Amino acid sequence: MTHIPPPTQIPADAWITSTYSAANNECVEVALARSAVAVRDTKNRQRGHTLVSPTAWAAFLDLVSANTA
Known part of the structure; x- marks a missing residue:
């Protein structure tokens, strides 16, 4: 994993908020960024x-899906 601190910017409209975590008010957002997936709180x-x-992102989603089914 690579942490990119501000001021590296991804356009605001590129971020997608997870609908799964929204009910708990513990949301993460994801965005595609040049051959990578960006994740933020x-x-x-x-x-x-x-x-x-x-x-790595696909493997993470597979793991989460397998453990919540």
Whole structure:
């Protein structure tokens, strides 16, 4: 994982808020960013975001899906 602190910016309209976590008010947002997936905490946007490879993101989603089914 690579942490990219501000001022590295991704356009505001690129971020998608997770609907799964919205009910708990513990949201994360994701955005595609040049061969990577950016992830940030909705409540702490000023802290920047973390970049992971699309392969790592897909593996994470598979793991989460397998453990919540």
